Amino acid sequence: MSGNGRAYLEKFGLTDDSVMALSPVLQGFSVAADDVVDIAKGLLENWSLTSLELTRCNVSGPGAFAIAEALGGNHTLRYVGLSHNNIGDSGCEELAEALARNLTLEIMDLSHCGIGDLGTLALAQMIELQAEEEPGTKAGEIRSINLEGNRIGKPGAAALAASLTQSTKIKSLNLHGNRLRESGALSLAEGIRGTNSLTYLNLGSNDINPEGGLAIVDALSMNNSISAINLQKNRLGPSLIGLADLCNQNTILREVNISNCCINATVAEQFAKQLTSAGILSLNLSDNQLENEGVAAICKALRGKPIRYLDLGNVGLTSKGMTSICELINVAPSLQTIILDGNTLSPGAMAELGDVLKLNTTIDSINLGETGIGNGGVSHLAKALTNRHKIRVLDLSGNNISNEGCIEICSVLAKMRRLSELDLTNNVICDEGGNTCGPTLTALCSVFSNNSDLRQISLSGCPISEPFIGGLLTRDTAEEITANIGGLPVVEPFSTGCKVVVDPAKDALRKEHRTGGAVKTASQSLFRPAWTPTVPPPKTYGDEEQPDTDDEDENQIEDASNAPLIPGKGSLLHSLYPGYGRGRMCNESHCDSLGNICCLPMYQSGMVSHHEETSIESSVSQMFQKPVRRARRRDPYSLGSIENNIGGFPITEDALRRKFQELDVDGSGYLDYSEFKVIFSNFQNFGLYQSQNEIESVLKKYKVLDDGKIHFDEFALIMLSLVRR
Numbered sequence: 001m002s003g004n005g006r007a008y009l010e011k012f013g014l015t016d017d018s019v020m021a022l023s024p025v026l027q028g029f030s031v032a033a034d035d036v037v038d039i040a041k042g043l044l045e046n047w048s049l050t051s052l053e054l055t056r057c058n059v060s061g062p063g064a065f066a067i068a069e070a071l072g073g074n075h076t077l078r079y080v081g082l083s084h085n086n087i088g089d090s091g092c093e094e095l096a097e098a099l100a101r102n103l104t105l106e107i108m109d110l111s112h113c114g115i116g117d118l119g120t121l122a123l124a125q126m127i128e129l130q131a132e133e134e135p136g137t138k139a140g141e142i143r144s145i146n147l148e149g150n151r152i153g154k155p156g157a158a159a160l161a162a163s164l165t166q167s168t169k170i171k172s173l174n175l176h177g178n179r180l181r182e183s184g185a186l187s188l189a190e191g192i193r194g195t196n197s198l199t200y201l202n203l204g205s206n207d208i209n210p211e212g213g214l215a216i217v218d219a220l221s222m223n224n225s226i227s228a229i230n231l232q233k234n235r236l237g238p239s240l241i242g243l244a245d246l247c248n249q250n251t252i253l254r255e256v257n258i259s260n261c262c263i264n265a266t267v268a269e270q271f272a273k274q275l276t277s278a279g280i281l282s283l284n285l286s287d288n289q290l291e292n293e294g295v296a297a298i299c300k301a302l303r304g305k306p307i308r309y310l311d312l313g314n315v316g317l318t319s320k321g322m323t324s325i326c327e328l329i330n331v332a333p334s335l336q337t338i339i340l341d342g343n344t345l346s347p348g349a350m351a352e353l354g355d356v357l358k359l360n361t362t363i364d365s366i367n368l369g370e371t372g373i374g375n376g377g378v379s380h381l382a383k384a385l386t387n388r389h390k391i392r393v394l395d396l397s398g399n400n401i402s403n404e405g406c407i408e409i410c411s412v413l414a415k416m417r418r419l420s421e422l423d424l425t426n427n428v429i430c431d432e433g434g435n436t437c438g439p440t441l442t443a444l445c446s447v448f449s450n451n452s453d454l455r456q457i458s459l460s461g462c463p464i465s466e467p468f469i470g471g472l473l474t475r476d477t478a479e480e481i482t483a484n485i486g487g488l489p490v491v492e493p494f495s496t497g498c499k500v501v502v503d504p505a506k507d508a509l510r511k512e513h514r515t516g517g518a519v520k521t522a523s524q525s526l527f528r529p530a531w532t533p534t535v536p537p538p539k540t541y542g543d544e545e546q547p548d549t550d551d552e553d554e555n556q557i558e559d560a561s562n563a564p565l566i567p568g569k570g571s572l573l574h575s576l577y578p579g580y581g582r583g584r585m586c587n588e589s590h591c592d593s594l595g596n597i598c599c600l601p602m603y604q605s606g607m608v609s610h611h612e613e614t615s616i617e618s619s620v621s622q623m624f625q626k627p628v629r630r631a632r633r634r635d636p637y638s639l640g641s642i643e644n645n646i647g648g649f650p651i652t653e654d655a656l657r658r659k660f661q662e663l664d665v666d667g668s669g670y671l672d673y674s675e676f677k678v679i680f681s682n683f684q685n686f687g688l689y690q691s692q693n694e695i696e697s698v699l700k701k702y703k704v705l706d707d708g709k710i711h712f713d714e715f716a717l718i719m720l721s722l723v724r725r
Contacts, residue, residue: 003045004017004045004046004047004048005041005042005043005044005045005046006042007042008038008039008041008042008045009022009038009039009042009043009046011029012024012027012029012031012035012039012042013027013029014042014046014048014049017048018048019048019049020048020049020050020051021049021050021051021052021053022049022051022052022053023052023053023055024039024053024054024057025053025054025055025056025057026053031054031057031058032058033058033059033060033062033063035057035058036054036057036058036059036062036063036066036067037062037063037066039054039067039070040063040066040067040069040070041066041070043067043070043071043074043077044069044070044073044074046074046076047075047076048076049076049077050076050077050078050079051077051078051079051080052077052079052080052081053079053081054067054080054081054082054085055081055082055083055084055085055109056083056084056085057085058085059082059085059086059087059091060085060086060087060088060091061086061087061088061090061091063085063091064082064085064087064088064090064091064092064094064095065091065094067080067082067095067098068091068094068095068097068098069098070098071095071098071099071101071102071105072097072098072101072102074102074104074105075103075104076104077102077104077105078104078105078106078107079105079106079107079108079109080105080107080108080109081109082095082108082109082110082113083109083110083111083112083113083146083148084111084112084113085112085113086113086114087110087113087114087115087119088113088114088115088116088119089114089115089116089117089118089119089122090119091113091119092110092113092115092118092119092120092122092123093118093119093122095108095110096119096122096123096125096126097122097126099123099126099142100126100129100130102141103141104141105141105142106141106142106143106144107142107143107144107146108142108144108145108146109146110145110146110147110150111146111147111148111149111150111174112148112149112150113150114150114151115147115150115151115152116150116151116152116153116156117151117152117153117154117155117156117159119150119156120147120150120152120155120156120157120159120160121155121156121159123145123147123160123163124156124159124160124162124163125159125163126142127142127160127163127164127166127167127170128162128163128166128167130142130167130169131163131166131167131168131169141169142169142170143169143170143171143172144170144171144172144173145170145172145173145174146172146174147173147174147175147178148174148175148176148177148178148202149176149177149178150177150178151178151179152175152178152179152180152184153178153179153180153181153183153184154180154181154183154184154187156178156184157175157180157184157185157187157188158184158187158188158190160173160175160188160191161187161188161189161190161191161192161194162190162191163191164191164192164194164195164197164198165190165191165193165194165195167195167197167198168196168197169197170195170197170198171197171198171199171200172198172199172200173198173200173201173202174200174202175188175201175202175203175206176202176203176204176205176206176230177204177205177206178205178206179206179207180203180206180207180208180212181206181207181208181209181212182208182209182211182212183212184206184208184212185203185206185208185212185213185215185216186211186212186215188203188216189215189216189218189219190219192216192219192220192223192226193219193222193223195223195225195226196224196225197225198223198225198226199225199226199227199228200226200227200228200229201226201228201229201230202230203216203229203230203231203234204230204231204232204233204234204257205232205233205234206234207234207235208231208234208235208236209234209235209236210235210236210237210238210239211239212234213231213234213235213236213237213239213240214239214242216231217239217240217242217243217246218242220243220246220250220253221242221245221246221249221250223250223252224250224252225252226252226253227252227253227254227255228253228254228255228256228282229253229255229256229257230257231256231257231258231261232257232258232259232260232261232284233259233260233261234261235261235262236258236261236262236263237261237262237263237264237267238267238270240258240261240263240267240271241267241270241271241274242274243256243258243271244271244272244273244274244275244278245274247275247278247279247280248274248275248276248277248278251279253280254279254280254281254282255280255281255282256280256282256283256284257282257284258284258285258288259284259285259286259287259288259311260286260287260288261288262288263285263288263289263290263294264288264289264290264291264294265289265290265291265293265294266294267294268285268288268290268293268294268295268297268298269293269294269297271297271298272294272297272298272300272301273297273301275298275301275302276301278301278302278305279305279306280305280307281306281307281308281309281334282307282308282309282310283302283307283309283310283311284309284311285298285310285311285312285315286311286312286313286314286315286339286342287313287314287315287342288315289315289316290312290315290316290317291315291316291317291321292316292317292318292320292321292324294315295312295315295317295321295324295325296321296324298312299324299325299327299328300324300327300328302328302332303327303328303331303332304331304332304333305332306333306334307332307334307335308334308335308336308337309336309337310328310335310337310338310339311337311339312325312338312339312340312343313339313340313341313342313343313367314341314342314343315342315343316343317340317343317344317345318343318344318345319344319345319346319348319349322345322349322352322353323352325338325340325353326352326353326355326356329353329356329357329360329363330356330359330360332362333362334362335362335363336362336363336364336365337363337364337365337366337367337393338363338365338366338367339367340367340368340371341367341368341369341370341371341395341397342369342370342371343371344371344372345368345371345372345373345377346372346373346377347373347374347376347377347379347380349373349377350368350373350376350377350378350380350381351380353380353381353384354380354381354383354384355384357381357384357385357388358384358388361390363390363391364390364391364392364393364418365391365392365393365394366391366393366394366395367393367395368381368395368396368399369395369396369397369398369399369423370397370398370399370426371399372399372400373396373399374399374400374401374405375400375401375402375404375405375408377399378396378399378401378405378408378409379405379408381396381409382408382409382411382412385409385412385413385416386412388416390418391413391416391418391419392418392419392420392421392453393419393420393421393422394413394419394421394422394423395421395423396409396423396424396427397423397424397425397426397427397458397461398425398426398427398461399427400427400428401424401427401428401429402427402428402429403429403430403432403439403440406424406427406429406440406443406444407439407440407443410443410444410446410447411443411446413447413451414443414446414447414449414450414451415450416450416451417450417451417452418451418453419447419451419453419454420451420453420454420455421454422447422454422457422458423457423458424457424458424459424462425458425459425460425461425462425471426460426461426462427461427462428462428463429459429462429463429464430462430463430464431463431464437481437482437484440464441464441481442482444457444459444464444473444478445473445478445479445481445482448475448478448479454475455474455475456472456473456474456475457472457473458471458472459471459472459473460472653716656712656715656716656719656720657712659719660712660715660716663676663679669711669712670709670710670711670712671709671710671715672708672709672710673699673708673709673710674708676699676710677695677696677699680695680698680699680718698718698721699718701721702714702717702718702721
């Protein structure tokens, strides 16, 4: 036990006892069938790993038997991924028997493993055994099972349905791409009616017809636990009209995916007519022939609703139908993501959309891929995004954008601070610089200047992408390219909308707070907000006043399902992997969070989109330069621990002054009162919610001058008051 299994696992990446996540293939190691047995032997002795990814590792029947034996004796693993292996029914039966004995494993990925009804029956029996926990004993903890891309039919669906009615732990079940058809859907409907724990169900690509769809919709109407349902790529058609009534009545259901479900304009209009008081947050209608009439009906039904994510990609929308989209954006108080890719739009339609985006304050993700907008449409979009600093995701792929359009949009994006994903694939952007850094490449590199979360720009299919591995311009590559001109171009970011008074005499101090054009903000400071029940400020309609509380921590407040201090789903540090189930966030809260309930294969954890999987092997070295490790214990006698209390707040004058200067980004010598109040409201408060009145009373208690400014002495008093909590 003292060896931690390193004698077997060291050659696969377990270099020391702090490694928590092991993925041999993604770390560049080839795994043969015989190596799987060594991995299993190492797992029996290992006590540090919490995540194991064995995707495409040649795990067959004997290997699955060895892994099963290891899981029966392992007490630390929380996630095991075995997708794309030839496990079959016999291997699945062995794994199910081991899972019944394992008391820690919570997420199991068995997608594309050749599992049929017999293997599914074994898994269903394992779920039932977990439900039959006897007093004084502890049952297994499996909460999420991914069975995508297997050969499960009616018998397997019936077995799973019976187990779901008894289980109190299963939160997520993925049956995408199996063989359920109508009979399997009818069988599974019984389980949907009886389950009280399942929150996410994926039945996409199962060739379910309208009769099966009616059974599923009827079962969902009697379910009080499922918050997300995926029915994409089925022949549901008119059966989905009843889903609108379900959305009106069911207060739990928040995420609905009915893309490519044979929905035409007539069905869409009837669906929209029934959709009167729905509270769904995410609706995917892509790849249905809705046409302009169907889109208009859907947009009209969603006006004033709390919809956050709307996918209308490839629905037959033309420029004439853009008016309905713009009207929805104007009156949708919470809409954050709009997807319109694959439609036929003109520069004129983009001008109409641009006029709406100029006034919108909620949308942060836009997908306009393959819409044919060209340089003209990009020009309108660039003008609309000027002075907008909230855009996080922008997809302009396949739009015949040339260097002119690329430079124009990049000049705007370079001034933003939150952009995390930019897709310019399949355009006609080329490098005119030869052996030097031309204006187009310089413009692309400048986008990294202020956007600290942007790791790469997708350029595959563009002539300019030929020198880049996988067609990806990464931040490191951009810095190397611009090294001869002094590094990344320095770009002045957009103002956040707060009133700033700059003293010319202190301009030198202001520059000290900049590094390569990026302004330090509250979210980059030591005062990182803790996850609390804080909800976003209420949205308003029409001419009602909307307070501008735009600070860099807003992205951590807007969606309470994404906890601050927890990396995003695309990171190997996300809690679904190493250390899952430990720390402040419990397992159940992750399973219940909207959008976080799907099993994420680790091969998608390197921020590489699904259509770029073919280039994974070539960019492995960049994604996995260092394995994920446990955080080392802090030295209790370090300078940082002396200057800061246990909550991380500064307590010495020097530390307080440094923190004040970090927040005083304009060097004016004071902090704006209204802006600081927003930052203060997100300080660590031990998980307790602070009302606005409570925050106001604390600040006024230590506010000496009533001038709308927080000076250093007042700031120090407020900070020291937090230390005493």
